[in-house]
Amino acid sequence: MSLIYPPLQAPKRLLFGPGPSMVAPRVYQAMTQNVVGHLDPFFFQVADEIRSLLGYAYSTSNQFNLAISGTGSSGMEAAVANFTEPGMKFALLTNGFFGDRLGEMARRQGGEVVRLAKPWGEPYDPQEGREFILRERPQVVAFVQAETSTGMFNQAKPICEAAHEVDALTIADCVTSLGGMPVLVDENGIDIAYSCTQKGLGCPPGLAPMTVSPRALDRLKARKTPVQSWYLDLQLLDTFYTGHKYHHTASATLFYALREGLAMVAEEGRENRWQRHQRNHQAFVAGIEAMGLGMHVQNPAGRLWTLNTPRVPEGVDDAKVRAWLLEKRGIEIAGGFGPLAGKVFRIGLMGHGSTEDNVALILEALADALKA
Amino acid sequence: MSLIYPPLQAPKRLLFGPGPSMVAPRVYQAMTQNVVGHLDPFFFQVADEIRSLLGYAYSTSNQFNLAISGTGSSGMEAAVANFTEPGMKFALLTNGFFGDRLGEMARRQGGEVVRLAKPWGEPYDPQEGREFILRERPQVVAFVQAETSTGMFNQAKPICEAAHEVDALTIADCVTSLGGMPVLVDENGIDIAYSCTQKGLGCPPGLAPMTVSPRALDRLKARKTPVQSWYLDLQLLDTFYTGHKYHHTASATLFYALREGLAMVAEEGRENRWQRHQRNHQAFVAGIEAMGLGMHVQNPAGRLWTLNTPRVPEGVDDAKVRAWLLEKRGIEIAGGFGPLAGKVFRIGLMGHGSTEDNVALILEALADALKA
Known part of the structure; x- marks a missing residue:
């Protein structure tokens, strides 16, 4: 190609959409830092900081906190793919686009999806939600804490309490709550939470921070079938943090950005x-x-x-x-x-x-x- | 948390491992550019440039070129997940770690994996490969063009020719060849190629550039079952490029970096x-x-x-x-x-x-x- 491509010049936008949000100068600064290898001692140090800072941001004592190498949607898929097996009953409380997407993903994983659906932006009644869960007795209950399509905050606690009564795991979409609203993973009883980097954390998109409770981990270890996604297999991913083993080439640049975004949460x-x-x-x-x-x-x-x-x-x-x-x-x-x-x-x-x-x-x- | 987290200071490394490779200053510079939204007209302009520059780097006239929002391994999974259906025969020619991983992914997708395996770093004989493919008559033939675990370059053409004789699609891992060696997608007859950003293209990790041939696209449209991965569903992903429709929040920062990396390939x-x-x-x-x-x-x-x-x-x-x-x-x-x-x-x-x-x-x- 004889063409010359002038260096890219992005326009300055004021980002007041549903994300990406404005990136903090400190985060931009971090992304100019030298890339290191994914098995570099410095990378593991950053990963450890992220692990611990994520626990703080999510208000959880879970040890299993990590960043999926993909956007928030990959976090949703990781949550669904790891905790759904073919034929498993997957109960969904939905009142928006992202709730519906959870159902779409669960169906693709072979889950038997049962739904309690409300019009977009209308709350589900806690009592109705409870009855739905007790009646269906699912293995997994999924809902969206912060529904980006409607601006609605759904109360996690009543759902999680009912789910735990029937020994179901709870999956919460916290894409638009983490870093901006109390997710309160432990207090609410959320077993699996996922989010993104480009909203409440003020980083560019590219990673999906997750946290997984010990009881969810036990369930994961007892799976009868392999997770269909190798890329999002949480047990494999964890070996990077705990065993410093190669799984995939995580991005130093994105990890740097996330570390800074989370450090800013902790400092504030x-x-x-x-x-x-x-x-x-x-x-x-x-x-x-x-x-x-x-x-x-x-x-x-x-x-x-x-x-x-x-x-x-x-x-x-x-x-x-x-x-x-x-x-x-x-x-x-x-x-x-x-x-x-x-x-x-x-x-x-x-x-x-x-x-x-x-x-x-x-x-x-x-x-x-x-x-x- | 009362702790103060000093801004991260990455050590300067000379990256002579299997990737990430050294990032060009122009690419670092691009990552300091303002993040824009994933549906911003400027983002689509960058995505279009990437689409066209990828065709050049891959030496293909394919129109279906895109960047998966994940690392090279997510490109491998996208290739396998989109073109494997449960019960489908998936033939693998392997002589290294990444060849074996292709098989692991195909099994998780329900593929019936048949293998022609050589010791790590030893070539497979073209005639033996051909006989294997003609005997097995698979629907998909996968191999690694540039095997990162061994330093071996596998000739694509004889494999692709044999595969096409039995009407199989060909998947080639080009993670360590794109931008550094001739991948030659069209000349070799590769139907689906995937790579990464952090090797021959000199960007940080985080995206998986792919290209898909028209005949592979036809096969994709004729699938009997939905792709198990919603996140990596190529037909959904394509609507972002062709219809400017929201699928997931692609990362402006990583797209900027890839655009610069590819522009440098074109300029050189x-x-x-x-x-x-x-x-x-x-x-x-x-x-x-x-x-x-x-x-x-x-x-x-x-x-x-x-x-x-x-x-x-x-x-x-x-x-x-x-x-x-x-x-x-x-x-x-x-x-x-x-x-x-x-x-x-x-x-x-x-x-x-x-x-x-x-x-x-x-x-x-x-x-x-x-x-x-």
């Missing part, structure tokens, strides 16, 4: 960080309501602090608003999809991006866009 | 790049032989230009040599494993790291280490 303090997200979320909602807009999630206690879903006002074309924001202000927000297409905006204030200044900035920009 | 010219690797490989071998060491792969035409496997001299403890190099010189090389444990060094000169100066540097350091 997880509770302080949650409060910062809550405060900025509440300020955003107050501003939205002052503009005469409503929130899609009716109950304030059911709203994510990380991702806001104001309703698109009657007669407004949300795609035009989003295009205006991107073109005129370099701001990314997202629209709804599926049953919420055209009906909600999805506006993220998370990780490094959850600041008072950004609340003011996005509210003003949105007001301008709606007038434009 | 793939043939020039292969010649550079060949020249430096030959200089390295000449130096090794001048030191009185031998190469594990006997036939010079069967040696990788990217990864050299000199034999460990009698009475030398390879682990001590490697530790000395890392501690005294900051140099990473690798040892052998499996049947080659303690018997070979694995010394990579690839991508940005394949230079005359580095040949001299590593030969001198190795000589010093052997004397130490």
